[in-house]
Amino acid sequence: xxxxxxxxxxxxxxxxxxxxxxxxxxxxxxxxxxxxxxxxxxxxxxxxxxxxxxxxxxxxxxxxxxxxxxxxxxxxxxxxxxxxxxxxxxxxxxxxxxxxxxxxxxxxxxxxxxxxxxxxxxxxxxxxxxxxxxxxxxxxxxxxxxxxxxxxxxxxxxxxxxxxxxxxxxxxxxxxxxxxxxxxxxxxxxxxxxxxxxxxxxxxxxxxxxxxxxxxxxxxxxxxxxxxxxxxxxxxxxxxxxxxxxxxxxxxxxxxxxxxxxxxxxxxxxxxxxxxxxxxxxxxxxxxxxxxxxxxxxxxxxxxxxxxxxxxxxxxxxxxxxxxxxxxxxxxxxxxxxxxxxxxxxxxxxxxxxxxxxxxxxxxxxxxxxxxxxxxxxxxxxxxxxxxxxxxxxxxxxxxxxxxxxxxxxxxxxxxxxxxxxxxxxx
Amino acid sequence: xxxxxxxxxxxxxxxxxxxxxxxxxxxxxxxxxxxxxxxxxxxxxxxxxxxxxxxxxxxxxxxxxxxxxxxxxxxxxxxxxxxxxxxxxxxxxxxxxxxxxxxxxxxxxxxxxxxxxxxxxxxxxxxxxxxxxxxxxxxxxxxxxxxxxxxxxxxxxxxxxxxxxxxxxxxxxxxxxxxxxxxxxxxxxxxxxxxxxxxxxxxxxxxxxxxxxxxxxxxxxxxxxxxxxxxxxxxxxxxxxxxxxxxxxxxxxxxxxxxxxxxxxxxxxxxxxxxxxxxxxxxxxxxxxxxxxxxxxxxxxxxxxxxxxxxxxxxx
Numbered sequence: 143x144x145x146x147x148x149x150x151x152x153x154x155x156x157x158x159x160x161x162x163x164x165x166x167x168x169x170x171x172x173x174x175x176x177x178x179x180x181x182x183x184x185x186x187x188x189x190x191x192x193x194x195x196x197x198x199x200x201x202x203x204x205x206x207x208x209x210x211x212x213x214x215x216x217x218x219x220x221x222x223x224x225x226x227x228x229x230x231x232x233x234x235x236x237x238x239x240x241x242x243x244x245x246x247x248x249x250x251x252x253x254x255x256x257x258x259x260x261x262x263x264x265x266x267x268x269x270x271x272x273x274x275x276x277x278x279x280x281x282x283x284x285x286x287x288x289x290x291x292x293x294x295x296x297x298x299x300x301x302x303x304x305x306x307x308x309x310x311x312x313x314x315x316x317x318x319x320x321x322x323x324x325x326x327x328x329x330x331x332x333x334x335x336x337x338x339x340x341x342x343x344x345x346x347x348x349x350x351x352x353x354x355x356x357x358x359x360x361x362x363x364x365x366x367x368x369x370x371x372x373x374x375x376x377x378x379x380x381x382x383x384x385x386x387x388x389x390x391x392x393x394x395x396x397x398x399x400x401x402x403x404x405x406x407x408x409x410x411x412x413x414x415x416x417x418x419x420x421x422x423x424x425x426x427x428x429x430x431x432x433x434x435x436x437x438x439x440x441x442x443x444x445x446x447x448x449x450x451x452x453x454x455x456x457x458x459x460x461x462x463x464x465x466x467x468x469x470x471x472x473x474x475x476x477x478x479x480x481x482x483x484x485x486x487x488x489x490x491x492x493x494x495x496x497x498x499x500x501x502x503x504x505x506x507x508x509x510x511x512x513x514x515x516x517x518x519x520x521x522x523x524x525x526x527x528x529x530x531x532x533x534x535x536x537x538x539x540x541x542x543x544x545x546x547x548x549x550x551x552x553x554x555x556x557x558x559x560x561x562x563x564x565x566x567x568x569x
Numbered sequence: 570x571x572x573x574x575x576x577x578x579x580x581x582x583x584x585x586x587x588x589x590x591x592x593x594x595x596x597x598x599x600x601x602x603x604x605x606x607x608x609x610x611x612x613x614x615x616x617x618x619x620x621x622x623x624x625x626x627x628x629x630x631x632x633x634x635x636x637x638x639x640x641x642x643x644x645x646x647x648x649x650x651x652x653x654x655x656x657x658x659x660x661x662x663x664x665x666x667x668x669x670x671x672x673x674x675x676x677x678x679x680x681x682x683x684x685x686x687x688x689x690x691x692x693x694x695x696x697x698x699x700x701x702x703x704x705x706x707x708x709x710x711x712x713x714x715x716x717x718x719x720x721x722x723x724x725x726x727x728x729x730x731x732x733x734x735x736x737x738x739x740x741x742x743x744x745x746x747x748x749x750x751x752x753x754x755x756x757x758x759x760x761x762x763x764x765x766x767x768x769x770x771x772x773x774x775x776x777x778x779x780x781x782x783x784x785x786x787x788x789x790x791x792x793x794x795x796x797x798x799x800x801x802x803x804x805x806x807x808x809x810x811x812x813x814x815x816x817x818x819x820x821x822x823x824x825x826x827x828x829x830x831x832x833x834x835x836x837x838x839x840x841x842x843x844x845x846x847x848x849x850x851x852x853x854x855x856x857x858x859x860x861x862x863x864x865x866x867x868x869x870x871x872x873x874x875x876x877x878x879x880x881x882x883x884x885x
Contacts, residue, residue, distance in 0.1 A: 339762035342677045342698030342739055347763075412678025456656050458676030460697070 144171065146179045146562055147519060147553070150188035152509050153195070153488050163193060165515040167364060168558035173511055184560055186553045188519045192484045195492035195506045196228025196554065197260075199317070199469065200396055200499055201293070201372060201444035204230070204261070206252060207245070208237025213260055213449035213536045218469070220534040220569070222259045222446070223561045225469040226518035226551035227262040229496070229505045231521060232269065235294035241266035241445025243279040243285050244321040258561050258569055260516075262499060265290045267306050267317060273298050276306055283313045288500030291318035293372055296354050298324060303358065307367035316394075316498060318370040319358050321379070322420065322441055326350035331460050333406040333421040340411065343460060346421045347375040349383055355379045359386040362393060371395040373446050375420040377430030382454035384439040394498050396444035397431050399475035414455050414462035415541050418448070421464075432480050442495040445472050449537035467540040470533055473520060484522065515558040524550035534567055573865050574680045574693040575700040578742035584709070584747055587864050588719075591710050593879060594863035597634065600882070607878040608637035611668045611870045615641045616659075616683075617694070618674045621853060623831060624694050624703070628671045631862035637870070640667070655679070656686050663687040668870055672696070690869040696737055698734045704830055705740035706861045711853050712785055715826050722749035727779050729755040729811055730789030730838055733762045733800075735832045738789060742770055745785075753779055755811065759800040776811050780820045788813055788829045791838050805835050814840040826850050 145165040152161040152173065164172035179185045199222065205213040213221075215232070222230045232249050234540050240249060246263045253261020265287040266277040266334045270331035271294060279290060290310070296319055297303045303319075306394050310317055327346045333340050334345025355371060359382060362369045371383060400418060405425055408416040416422060434440040448465025455462050468475075477487070488508070496506025525548050530538040554562035561568050589867075597603055613632040615625055632639045642662065655816045666702060669690040672680050677697030684691050695701040700711070712726075713719055726745045732738045732754050745752050753771040754761065759846075765772065771780050773779075782787075790808060802808045808814075813827065818841045826848045830857070833839045833851075843849045867879075 334763055336764040336767050339764050339768075340739070342700075342734075342736060342762075345763060412681045453654060453656075456654065456682070458655065458674065458682065459678045460676045 143182045143184070143398060145184045145186065145555060145558065146177050147186045147188050147193055148179070150178065150191050150193045150519060151484070152193040152507050153484055155272070155508050155510060158192070158225065158484060163509060165487060165555060165558050168515055170509055170511055170513050170515050173509065186519060186560065186563065188552065190523070191519050191521045191552055193509055193517055193519055194484065195496070195508060196350070196518050196556065197226045197472070197491040197500060198229045198445065198495040198499060198505050199227050199445050200231050200289070200442055201398070202230040202232055202469065203235065203446070203447045203448045203465065204232045204249070205449055206236065207248065212451045215249065216256040217534060217536040218447070218449070219253060219256040219258035219261060221467070221469040222569045223554045223556065224534050224565065224567055226520055226554055227259050227469060228516035228554065228556045229262055229501055230500050231262045231264050234264050234266045239266050239271050240264065241271070242271050243281065246282060246285060246287060252348065253423055256569070258554055258567070260501070260505070262501065263287060264318070267292045267297055270301060271295065273302060276302070279306070279310055279315065280313055282427065283315050287315070287368070289316045289318055289329045289498070291320065291372065293309070293318065293320045294308070295324060296320045296322045300357055300361070304361055304365065306367040307361050307369070311365060311367045316368045316370050316500070317374050319354065320372050321351045321354035321358070321374070323350045323353045324355070331417065331423070331459065332409040333423050335404050335406050335424060337410055348423070348427075350377055351376050351420055352378040352382060355382045359391060359393065360365045361390050362386070368392040373398050373401065373420060373444065374431065374440065375401045375423050375427060377427050380430045380434035380439055384434065387439060392458060392470060394441045395439065396442040396495070397435055397440045398444060398446045398464060399472045399479070400511045400541060402431055402435070403475050403479040408541070409459070412459050414457065414459050417459060417462055417464045418446070418466050419464035435480060439491070442498060443472065443476055443490045443497065445469050449535055450539050451537060454537050466532065467535050467537060471528055471540060471542050471547065473551055474526065474549045475542060477522060477549035478547050515555050517555045519550055519553040521550050521552055523548065526550050570868050572680070572684060572691045573702055573869055574691060575703055576702050576740050576747070578833045579702060581747045584706070584744060587706055587861070587868060588710050588713065590708065590864040590868060591706070591857070591860045592648070592847070594860040594867070597863070597879065598860055602882055602883070604634050604636065605875060606636045606881055607867060608635040608870050611637040612640065612666060612842050613669045613671060613866060614662055614667045615639065616662070616670050616672045616873050617642065618644050621673055621694070627858035628694060628862050631654070631866055635863055635866055637866065640822070659683050661828070663689060667848050669866065673703070675825070692865060692869060697737050698736050699739060700845055701736040701740050703862055704737050704863055705744035706865070707743050707858050708741055708787070708828060708830070710861055711850050711857050712826070714853070714857070715850055720749055721745060724750040724784045725753065725782050726750045726785040726787060727753045727755055727783040728787045728789065729776055731760045731791050733760050734792070734795070735789050737799070741787065742768065755779060757801060757810070760795065767801060774818065780817055781822065783821065783825055786813070786821060786825060786827045788827065788838050790830065790832065790834055808837050808840060812838050812840045818846055826855060830854070
């Protein structure tokens with residue numbers, strides 16, 4: 143029994159082509175203009191749709207272990223699959239944190255059990271994400287961890303960050319920084335702007351991000367280590383990264399769908415759905431981020447999918463935890479905010495993030511015979527409304543309720559298996 | 570008017586209506602028995618998550634003078650200490666049948682959140698550093714009374730102190746400006762919020778420079794924790810630069826008035842004894858508090874039919 147995708151435009155090494163695709167035993171086995179399905183084949187209708195490499199999210203909070211009431215590896219995997227993802231990098235700010243082999247193996251095992259996407263655990267840079275002592279980077283790297291971060295907070299101490307970069311250079315891993323000088327963001331609720339001043343809430347200045355971006359660019363220069371910048375949110379950060387890349391430094395960066403589409407004014411409602419870290423910024427920042435995405439300064443879209451239970455999001459704005467859902471809306475939000483070709487989309491959603499996460503041998507690959515079948519079938523023109531009741535995530539904290547989005551995932555194929563068919567998860 | 574949460578939501582029309590209605594309430598308060606049956610059958614809950622003396626007492630007094638039932642919720646004796654959420658607290662009290670919540674909370678925005686969970690009216694008695702609309706109503710009413718005219722056109726109002734953390738300042742800037750006054754903020758840059766460029770105010774960092782042109786000098790309370798946060802070097806330096814001393818009081822125009830929302834920090838922002846100031850409105854502010862809050866409660870809870878009841882008396 144095989145899977146046949148019929149009627150689609152397939153993104154291949156030689157561009158976009160009208161092809162049918164046959165998948166057998168986890169691999170693409172045939173691509174031709176017209177494949178006649180055999181009895182028993184699973185046929186995915188894909189008229190007018192694109193076949194793209196499955197999306198890879200560099201930034202997912204799956205909350206397990208520790209906060210299973212807001213999300214589990216299974217529910218988060220399902221949300222990812224519905225969003226067209228075939229691999230999710232699980233952020234390490236779990237309880238306990240992902241700073242040891244047993245926790246890494248637990249996360250991986252739960253991902254395998256769910257069987258909807260590849261769950262790729264990231265490791266912590268410092269023990270317990272406390273910023274004091276280096277986590278066992280080499281030991282974790284030997285166990286297959288490729289990307290390390292203290293996400294949730296940045297590594298504050300420049301000496302620790304320098305050591306982490308020096309130590310990691312020969313390990314073939316990537317350090318990913320959440321750029322926030324926390325001394326400048328104490329109590330911060332939203333972007334520091336005229337709105338925050340009117341609302342009487344402490345602001346999160348762009349400077350707090352840019353100082354750390356600048357510091358880590360200088361450390362990359364000093365140590366030669368690779369650094370990836372998580373969820374950049376300001377025009378100044380885009381400028382710094384653009385200049386550093388021109389100078390040839392081994393730097394990559396990501397931006398979230400919400401930082402490309404939502405602005406600080408939404409917080410005027412005091413609705414904590416819009417509270418996120420880094421915060422929603424100004425329209426000018428959005429323009430700079432879009433420009434950075436289109437000119438290659440920013441390599442990847444990453445969701446920063448951050449589920450929270452309703453009772454936590456119902457706390458007063460200053461006490462509610464930051465974060466919003468992202469996996470199931472990413473494609474639609476990105477395409478609605480930034481018009482892109484299928485080729486550009488595949489680069490920022492699949493190929494580049496797969497490379498940054500060290501997954502290029504099985505994810506983010508353009509379709510070709512013999513390659514792993516980690517694919518998504520997307521309708522780039524379909525319009526749809528976000529209904530929180532339809533989400534697979536265990537939480538409902540999406541800021542896109544009622545928004546008309548353009549671009550919808552129809553099918554997702556993970557390791558040759560149809561895990562999402564016509565938008566419905568099969569597992 | 571369903572709610573009273575911010576000066577912006579009230580708008581100029583609402584502000585003027587409430588100030589006019591305060592005159593009526595002040596008349597009631599001058600009667601031998603200052604009580605009318607206007608809000609009989611209505612229940613008002615004071616939901617105070619933050620300490621307060623004058624605001625809470627003046628709301629409760631106002632409610633009683635309008636014959637509303639009052640309930641007081643105080644955090645220290647409530648289920649909040651057993652981990653009850655804000656939403657559960659509001660929904661529980663709503664189930665008891667209440668018509669208005671008077672809310673104070675240390676977090677900005679709580680009056681807007683609460684409104685999603687109850688049909689009752691919400692009156693904001695202070696949310697974080699955001700708004701304190703009834704204080705601004707009190708202050709505008711008090712100034713109008715002192716200068717003997719309704720319009721504040723051309724009046725120079727100087728607000729001195731910790732603007733950054735002050736809900737009183739935010740409400741007063743909006744209210745005084747709506748009534749035509751020119752507002753000047755005086756503070757060290759660290760006690761001003763960032764990005765005030767779009768605010769309809771003048772900014773100064775020197776009290777001495779603006780004293781001579783000030784008609785209304787509004788002193789804000791400075792909390793000593795601002796020193797611990799590194800926003801000012803020490804209270805003494807603050808007092809020397811921004812405190813109202815005898816010398817500065819003497820440099821005020823003879824017609825200028827002095828205000829303070831209380832509680833005062835004597836020796837910090839207030840060096841001069843207010844009793845020695847010829848034109849202090851500080852006691853007037855407290856006295857007018859009850860009338861203003863009666864006007865707000867009446868506006869929020871009375872529906873036409875009750876209007877005549879303001880003329881009646883309650884026979885004990």
